[in-house]
Amino acid sequence: MLRIDLPAPAGPAQRSLTARRTLLFALSLCVLLLCLAASLALGSRSVPLSTVFDALSGSAKPTDTGAQVVTGLRVPRTVLGLVVGAALGAAGAIAQGATRNPLASPTTLGINAGASFAVVTAVYALHLSQPVQYVWFAVAGATVAALAAHAMARQSGDLDPTKLALGGTVLAAVLTSWTSALMLFSRRTLDEARFWLVGSLDGRGLEVLTPVLPLLVLGLVLATAVSPALNALALGDEAAQALGVPVARIRATAGLSVVLLAAGAVAAAGPVAFVGLAAPHLCRRVFGNDHRLLLPGCLIGGAILLLAADVTGRLVIRPSELEVGIVTAFLGAPLLALLARRAAR
Amino acid sequence: MTTTITSPLRAPGSARLRQRRRTLLLCLFTLALLVTLTAVGLSTGELSIPPLTALRALFGFGDSGDVLVVQQFRAPRVLAALIAGAGLAVSGALLQRLFRNPLASPDVVGVTGGASFGAVLLLALGASQLLVPLAALGGGLIAAGLLGAFAWRSRAAVGRLVLVGLAVQSGLAAAVNLMIVRFPAELASSALQWTTGSLYGRTWTEIWVGGGTITVALTAVLLLDRRVAVLDLGDDSAGGLGLRPDRARLQLLLLAITLASLAAALTGPVGFVALAVPHLVRFLAGPPTPATLALCGLLGAVLLLGADLTVLHLLPIAGLPVGAMTATLGAPWLLVLMIRQGRPMNRSTR
Numbered sequence: 149m150l151r152i153d154l155p156a157p158a159g160p161a162q163r164s165l166t167a168r169r170t171l172l173f174a175l176s177l178c179v180l181l182l183c184l185a186a187s188l189a190l191g192s193r194s195v196p197l198s199t200v201f202d203a204l205s206g207s208a209k210p211t212d213t214g215a216q217v218v219t220g221l222r223v224p225r226t227v228l229g230l231v232v233g234a235a236l237g238a239a240g241a242i243a244q245g246a247t248r249n250p251l252a253s254p255t256t257l258g259i260n261a262g263a264s265f266a267v268v269t270a271v272y273a274l275h276l277s278q279p280v281q282y283v284w285f286a287v288a289g290a291t292v293a294a295l296a297a298h299a300m301a302r303q304s305g306d307l308d309p310t311k312l313a314l315g316g317t318v319l320a321a322v323l324t325s326w327t328s329a330l331m332l333f334s335r336r337t338l339d340e341a342r343f344w345l346v347g348s349l350d351g352r353g354l355e356v357l358t359p360v361l362p363l364l365v366l367g368l369v370l371a372t373a374v375s376p377a378l379n380a381l382a383l384g385d386e387a388a389q390a391l392g393v394p395v396a397r398i399r400a401t402a403g404l405s406v407v408l409l410a411a412g413a414v415a416a417a418g419p420v421a422f423v424g425l426a427a428p429h430l431c432r433r434v435f436g437n438d439h440r441l442l443l444p445g446c447l448i449g450g451a452i453l454l455l456a457a458d459v460t461g462r463l464v465i466r467p468s469e470l471e472v473g474i475v476t477a478f479l480g481a482p483l484l485a486l487l488a489r490r491a492a493r
Numbered sequence: 494m495t496t497t498i499t500s501p502l503r504a505p506g507s508a509r510l511r512q513r514r515r516t517l518l519l520c521l522f523t524l525a526l527l528v529t530l531t532a533v534g535l536s537t538g539e540l541s542i543p544p545l546t547a548l549r550a551l552f553g554f555g556d557s558g559d560v561l562v563v564q565q566f567r568a569p570r571v572l573a574a575l576i577a578g579a580g581l582a583v584s585g586a587l588l589q590r591l592f593r594n595p596l597a598s599p600d601v602v603g604v605t606g607g608a609s610f611g612a613v614l615l616l617a618l619g620a621s622q623l624l625v626p627l628a629a630l631g632g633g634l635i636a637a638g639l640l641g642a643f644a645w646r647s648r649a650a651v652g653r654l655v656l657v658g659l660a661v662q663s664g665l666a667a668a669v670n671l672m673i674v675r676f677p678a679e680l681a682s683s684a685l686q687w688t689t690g691s692l693y694g695r696t697w698t699e700i701w702v703g704g705g706t707i708t709v710a711l712t713a714v715l716l717l718d719r720r721v722a723v724l725d726l727g728d729d730s731a732g733g734l735g736l737r738p739d740r741a742r743l744q745l746l747l748l749a750i751t752l753a754s755l756a757a758a759l760t761g762p763v764g765f766v767a768l769a770v771p772h773l774v775r776f777l778a779g780p781p782t783p784a785t786l787a788l789c790g791l792l793g794a795v796l797l798l799g800a801d802l803t804v805l806h807l808l809p810i811a812g813l814p815v816g817a818m819t820a821t822l823g824a825p826w827l828l829v830l831m832i833r834q835g836r837p838m839n840r841s842t843r
Contacts, residue, residue: 256659300828315828317659321600321764322824328689329817332682333810339678346670421663474671481664485643485657 169441172434176448183455187226188218190459192467195222224354229455229472231357232349232417233427235364237450239409240424241431241442242371245378246402247312250487253425254410257312260419261320262293263411264345265327272330272337279344279352283359283415290411293319298403347420347473349458360412367408368447374402375439382437420473422480423453429487516784519777523791527575530798534571535563537806572704573695573759574801574815575794578766580707580756582793583714585767586774586786587749590721591742598768599753602658603665605690605762607636608754610665612687612761616680617672626699626758629687633754636661637747690763690816692801703759710752711790718783721745725781763816765823766797772826 188200195203195214202208204223208215236254243252254260266289267282276282300315327345331338377398380388385395410424427450428442435445454472457479461470535547542550542559550559551568585598599605611632612625620628643657669688673681686693720741723731728738753767770793778785800822801815808818 255663318824318827322820325689325764325814325817325820328685329813332685332689332691332814333812335678335682338682338685342674342681346674421667470671471674474667474674477663477667477670481660481667484660484663 169435173444173448176434176445176452180448180452180455183452183459184226184230186459187229187455188222191217191222191462192469193217225349225458226455227354228352228357228416229349229458230451231361231364232413232420233423233451233454234447235367235409235413235450236420236424236454237427237431237446237448238368238371238443239406239413240426240450241428241439241446242374242378242402242409243406243424244428245375245381245439245442246399246406248382248384249312250429251425251484252312253422254406254414255320255419255421255425256316257406257410258293258297258316258319258323259290259407259410260414260421261323261327262296263287263290263414264419265289265323266292267344268327268330268337268341271341272334277340279418280355280359282344283356286415287360287363287411290414291407293323294403294407294410343471344418346471347418347476348471349417350469350471352416356416360415363408363412367405367412370401370405371409371443374398374405375443378402378439379437418473420454421477422483423450423457423476425487426480426483427453429483512779512782513784516778516782516788520784520788520791523788523795527791527795527798530795530802531571531575534574534798534802535567537802538562538567569695569697569700570692570801571798572700573692574798576700576704576707577756577760577763578794578797579711579790580752580759580793581763581767581797582770582789583711583786584749584753584756585793586771586781586789587714587721587745587752588767589771590725590781591745591749595772598765599750599757600762600764600767602640603636603662604633604640604750604753605757605764606662606665607639608633608757609688609762610669611635612758613669613672613684616684616687617676623696623698625687626703629758629761630754632665633750633757636665637750637754639664686814687761689814690757690761690819691814692760693812695759699759703755707752707755707759710748710755713748714752715783715786717745717748718786722781760797761814761816763797764820765827766793766800766819769823769826770796 185197185200188204189195189197193214195218199208199212199214200218202212203215203218240253243254243257244250246252263286266285270276270282270285297312297316297319300319331341377388377393380391380393381395381398383391388395388398413420427446430453431442431445431449434449435441454476457475458472461472461475464470532544532547535551536542536544540558540562542563546555546559547563547567549555550563553560553564581599588597588599588602589595591597608629609632611628611630614632615625615628639661640658643661666688669684673684676684720736723734723736724738724741724745726734731738731741757763770789774785774789774792775781778788797815797819800818804813804815804818
């Protein structure tokens with residue numbers, strides 16, 4: 149469970165702590181930069197870093213195909229990965245903090261399944277064929293599913309960790325079976341939607357990002373606003389109440405920010421599993437449990453995870469590639485098992 | 494997470510007698526329902542055949558067209574529903590008692606998800622359709638093995654078991670997704686069918702193999718029921734009665750998982766039957782005895798057959814997998830359980 153670092157007495161210890169954290173942030177930013185560079189340079193056709201620099205600074209020859217690959221395909225893809233990863237990481241951190249549940253995440257809350265069902269329904273009924281057109285349906289489905297999962301967990305009294313995870317899982321199971329039924333019913337829907345359903349950064353430009361950007365920004369603002377209060381919430385509802393924290397309002401705001409961030413991310417990249425779950429756990433190891441530091445840490449950590457998974461997916465079966473959603477699920481499942489082992493101890 | 498399971502050994506005599514009579518009545522009623530539904534299943538469809546003619550056609554008498562329809566298309570489907578329903582329900586009942594948790598079931602712990610992984614993997618390798626049930630069985634056992642490797646230690650931590658099951662399931666689901674994305678569209682469709690659970694196109698070979706093995710496993714469960722009853726008393730008492738609790742539990746657990754895998758090999762991962770039926774039986778017939786276990790099997794068979802007939806004849810949408818139907822009906826059920834279990838528990842365990 150979460151702990152709060154008590155405010156340390158000002159002095160050399162405090163200063164060294166601050167110095168250490170600054171160093172950690174600098175280091176993680178460096179790792180992020182490395183991931184960005186790898187994402188721009190590596191792929192089915194690897195481009196030397198010098199060409200990447202030329203392409204970014206605009207000094208490359210217009211006939212250079214390597215530079216064209218970088219500016220035309222890799223830059224949009226990398227930006228998408230950066231934003232989606234950061235949003236998922238932040239959503240996971242806030243979800244885990246607000247529910248005091250180390251296993252809460254966009255996936256376990258049913259958000260992904262909700263978005264998938266809405267998108268598949270839209271593809272079936274409205275004959276959509278472009279990921280850009282899916283965006284608003286994904287947002288709507290994710291929002292409804294998240295509200296339903298939350299309502300179910302609420303119903304059973306205090307927001308119980310296991311109940312929320314179970315409620316979300318049940319909801320996801322039902323929605324998934326409906327999604328499959330719909331796809332079995334219509335071959336065309338199956339063919340259109342199955343590539344979206346695994347979660348991928350491939351083949352969608354920045355135009356999927358522009359409509360959801362306001363949602364993501366609003367979600368991030370809300371997340372930043374509630375993160376100090378989440379530290380008090382970690383002490384338990386009663387203690388937080390005694391400290392003067394409006395628990396219900398904080399939790400509602402946090403929930404809203406999770407839905408905005410996760411729904412925006414799912415709408416842009418499809419249901420990418422486990423980044424929202426894993427990023428906060430890894431970041432808590434590095435940055436500690438103070439949500440004011442954990443949130444920016446998770447923004448960086450989530451982006452690193454998603455970009456690294458995407459690059460891995462591009463490299464393992466060259467010249468073809470694995471979708472990023474599949475890579476994260478393969479890496480994330482053992483992680484979830486280990487977390488469950490530890491959480492129960 | 495504990496539930497109180499009153500032991501049958503402690504029930505006073507007259508109450509026990511009353512329960513036995515009640516269970517017997519329920520069994521007879523369910524059996525009648527089963528026969529009716531089977532008759533409906535054999536006689537209705539595109540070609541309507543009177544029930545008695547259908548029964549004769551099942552054994553090869555009468556009009557050759559009727560014989561073909563009943564023997565080739567309707568009977569395998571009805572039998573698959575009955576066998577798989579019984580297997581799933583008994584497996585769920587056994588798991589719930591072993592873990593002393595009303596939420597344990599083969600779909601929650603990931604066994605049936607493993608079965609769909611095995612089946613899809615075989616389709617991916619391009620092997621014969623006939624081997625698919627075998628692969629589903631293997632997949633279910635693999636999932637159970639993974640689950641055991643991560644979660645086996647104590648019987649109490651069911652929360653952990655469920656979460657590890659979730660992890661196993663999502664890892665296997667990622668593998669299934671990978672294959673669905675990579676397949677050509679026709680194969681992707683039949684792979685998808687194996688992730689939802691459906692009763693289309695069962696053959697007699699599958700029925701004989703599946704039915705035979707499931708019957709053996711069901712008999713074993715009934716024979717071993719005494720051990721479960723002793724385990725219900727708690728580990729110390731069980732040890733005092735000369736039973737090694739850990740070994741007996743592992744044995745029974747393996748049996749339950751095999752049963753669920755066999756059932757899933759026949760129909761794919763049909764959700765929520767294994768979860769809902771034992772609750773229904775406990776509600777109707779009281780604390781578990783060998784007779785209620787039999788009732789579980791009967792009711793599971795009736796439920797799955799009923800759901801399949803609904804999908805086949807009552808709904809306007811053609812080709813809906815029966816798994817979607819059971820999930821839709823079963824999910825509210827599970828939620829009600831969660832809520833009911835939640836209320837008193839939050840007070841006492843905090």
